Amino acid sequence: MEANDKQAVNKEFTEECGKILAAVSDALYAIGGKWKLMIIIAMARGNNRFTELQRQVKGISARVLSNELKELELNGFIVKKVSVGYPVSIEYELLPYSHTLEEVVGAMTRWGMQHREKIKNDIAASGASKS
């Protein structure tokens, strides 16, 4: 390959890498962190009230859940519905845009499950080699 061709290929490769990194960075900015995907998953399975979400998403504090819900609303994933009456009832609902995350959630779920299996096997193997 000529030096110029190689340089062109390298440039394209670096640009492509930059594009993928930018896309993943955008995704992490919107849905990254410890909680956002978890909250969306819990909502997709019928947990629509603050207390239900807090019970389902283990370890989240009320303050953090409240902030995360606000950010999810700002990004168009969910909507907060307040029904007037007594007592006032507040429910959070997923908006259609949240469904665009199904592929990401599916991939993360499958990977997390196989990763847990791997860790279990690694621990079993290291136990067996010690005994």
Place this chain on the structure above:
Amino acid sequence: MEANDKQAVNKEFTEECGKILAAVSDALYAIGGKWKLMIIIAMARGNNRFTELQRQVKGISARVLSNELKELELNGFIVKKVSVGYPVSIEYELLPYSHTLEEVVGAMTRWGMQHREKIKNDIAASGASKS
């Protein structure tokens, strides 16, 4: 549906939700945060030295990159190779286990790209409605 049947369905639904949340939580624990996937993507595209990684993964500090590389090594995604000689050369290489992340990276990349398009269109639309 009988009350007992409904309870059984609810229980199964809650258990399934719990399993998905646990899997995604495991995944986020191992590959969550702002940098790990980005580092793996940059390495998969031929950036194997510390300085290359720091240049490619925009905004990461040397201290954070160093910590992230250590954690990626502990989790079996990469290996640090030190070749003796003068000067000593250090390179990071992906291990086969990192390839199990391809589906997750692909899903995140596609979602990030469409999300960027959506944001652009939202901004264009809000600009048009103002003028």
